[in-house]
Amino acid sequence: MIFAVLRLGAMAFIVMLIVYFVLSAWSRSVRRGKLAEEWDEEIRTGDREAFIETGLADYDGSLRRKLILGVFVVPYLVIGVLVYVVNFQ
Numbered sequence: 001m002i003f004a005v006l007r008l009g010a011m012a013f014i015v016m017l018i019v020y021f022v023l024s025a026w027s028r029s030v031r032r033g034k035l036a037e038e039w040d041e042e043i044r045t046g047d048r049e050a051f052i053e054t055g056l057a058d059y060d061g062s063l064r065r066k067l068i069l070g071v072f073v074v075p076y077l078v079i080g081v082l083v084y085v086v087n088f089q
Contacts, residue, residue, distance in 0.1 A: 012075060020071045027068060031059045 035055040039048050059065060 009076075012079075013072075016072050016075060020068065023071060024065075024068055027064065028056065028059070032056060 032052060032055075035052045036048070039051050043051065
């Protein structure tokens with residue numbers, strides 16, 4: 001019984017890790033596109049790549065980047081609540 005739960009937890013962690021990396025890469029590429037579009041439409045002076053890299057450095061410390069970590073927390077909470085409700089209610 002305990003091995004099945006550990007195996008489920010490990011498999012869920014691997015799936016969530018893959019989802020996290022895909023979601024993180026996608027979100028970063030969308031942010032890069034928005035920064036490039038902003039530079040093309042509004043700024044047009046200075047170094048474009050430096051502007052984008054500075055914007056991405058700001059993005060790395062942002063709340064949105066940290067919220068993506070919810071990919072790891074939310075499924076375990078849902079599973080925990082489901083186990084509690086099924087077994088103890």
